[in-house]
Amino acid sequence: MAQNTSQTPAPSVPILASNASEFAKSALIALAIVAPFAYPIWRAATAEPPRPAHEIVLTGTPLPPVAIDDALAGREIFLTTCAACHRSDGAGVPNLGKSIVRSDFLASQTDVEMESFIRNGRPATDPMNTTRIPMPPFGGRSSMSPAELRGVIAYMRGLQDPRRMPALPAYAPPADTAVAVAEIPKDLDPEEAKYIASGQKLFANSCVSCHGKDAHGMPGLGKDLVKSDFLATMSDDDALAFVKKGRPPGDPLNTTKVDMPPKGGNPALSDDDVLDIISYLRFLAKSESQGK
Numbered sequence: 571m572a573q574n575t576s577q578t579p580a581p582s583v584p585i586l587a588s589n590a591s592e593f594a595k596s597a598l599i600a601l602a603i604v605a606p607f608a609y610p611i612w613r614a615a616t617a618e619p620p621r622p623a624h625e626i627v628l629t630g631t632p633l634p635p636v637a638i639d640d641a642l643a644g645r646e647i648f649l650t651t652c653a654a655c656h657r658s659d660g661a662g663v664p665n666l667g668k669s670i671v672r673s674d675f676l677a678s679q680t681d682v683e684m685e686s687f688i689r690n691g692r693p694a695t696d697p698m699n700t701t702r703i704p705m706p707p708f709g710g711r712s713s714m715s716p717a718e719l720r721g722v723i724a725y726m727r728g729l730q731d732p733r734r735m736p737a738l739p740a741y742a743p744p745a746d747t748a749v750a751v752a753e754i755p756k757d758l759d760p761e762e763a764k765y766i767a768s769g770q771k772l773f774a775n776s777c778v779s780c781h782g783k784d785a786h787g788m789p790g791l792g793k794d795l796v797k798s799d800f801l802a803t804m805s806d807d808d809a810l811a812f813v814k815k816g817r818p819p820g821d822p823l824n825t826t827k828v829d830m831p832p833k834g835g836n837p838a839l840s841d842d843d844v845l846d847i848i849s850y851l852r853f854l855a856k857s858e859s860q861g862k
């Protein structure tokens with residue numbers, strides 16, 4: 571009996587043991603082969619998706635506040651030039667400029683890289699362009715001084731991370747930013763000259779970013795308003811109604827697939843303001859057809 575019990579397990583122990591160690595060995599080898607491939611798949615399936623760069627900015631220790639002078643210069647540029655397409659708070663406008671606040675591009679670019687982006691814009695054909703709408707160089711301005719460039723970048727950093735935005739005094743729009751495109755003749759009826767001058771100023775603030783300084787349109791953005799038959803053949807009242815309503819890309823009359831926002835995106839314009847702009851556009855069309 572003692573022999574029986576000791577005999578039977580005796581040979582089986584080494585066999586079991588060697589089976590187990592063989593198994594462990596092959597399992598380890600298999601693991602060693604598979605793991606490098608399987609681990610990333612497992613990680614990807616179980617790990618949280620990588621955080622967008624703009625969120626990382628907000629969850630980290632804030633960078634130092636931007637200089638108040640830069641923020642002031644930047645706000646001026648942003649509100650007069652960039653807001654038409656990116657909204658005054660930088661949240662973006664559907665079918666126009668993207669959100670600045672949620673921009674991973676901004677969050678991951680240095681100030682130097684941002685400078686070159688603003689100088690060059692991003693044409694619709696650029697592989698980085700996702701909207702197929704151009705971001706015009708300097709946002710459509712003819713240029714920016716180094717202080718303005720630095721300022722608008724600083725201001726966007728503050729829009730993206732409000733912890734970095736210094737307290738700013740209330741915004742007062744510039745009194746006179748209009749660059750005279752056409753001289754208003756001295757012999758014009760003074761009343762009419764007043765409307766045209768006012769329209770020129772308002773146009774420079776609310777319409778230039780898409781329709782261009784001379785109102786002849788911008789490629790890929792707003793149409794030529796000086797040579798517009800649409801405008802030329804409609805009454806002032808109809809033109810007013812049109813500008814107040816705009817023309818979204820879904821409208822059958824929209825040929826560019828770019829949004830013409832109500833009042834050009836500036837809700838502060840009164841009916842009289844829009845009528846002044848229309849007088850100015852009619853004046854441009856008239857002086858061009860007569861003069862040049």
Ligand code: HEC
Nearest residue numbers: 652655666667668673675699700701703704705708709779
């Ligand atoms: C006429 C419309 C328009 C104006 C004005 C404009 N932008 Fe843009 N902007 C765009 C469009 C459209 C895009 C997105 C292009 C694309 O699809 O990549 C864009 C993209 C950007 C981006 C990159 C966002 C991202 O996440 O890729 C930044 C930053 C930016 N604009 C800054 C500015 C600044 C600063 C100004 C003013 C100086 C300005 N823009 C004026 C239309 C405009």
Ligand code: HEC
Nearest residue numbers: 654776777780791792798800824825826828829830833834
């Ligand atoms: C953000 C860009 C943008 C701004 C700002 C803007 N427009 Fe436009 N506008 C457009 C686009 C795009 C069209 C052409 C839409 C289409 O394809 O029919 C357009 C078309 C027009 C037309 C019709 C032209 C035609 O021949 O069909 C008029 C008139 C007009 N805009 C007036 C204005 C006035 C006035 C302002 C300023 C108060 C203004 N727009 C500001 C983008 C803009």
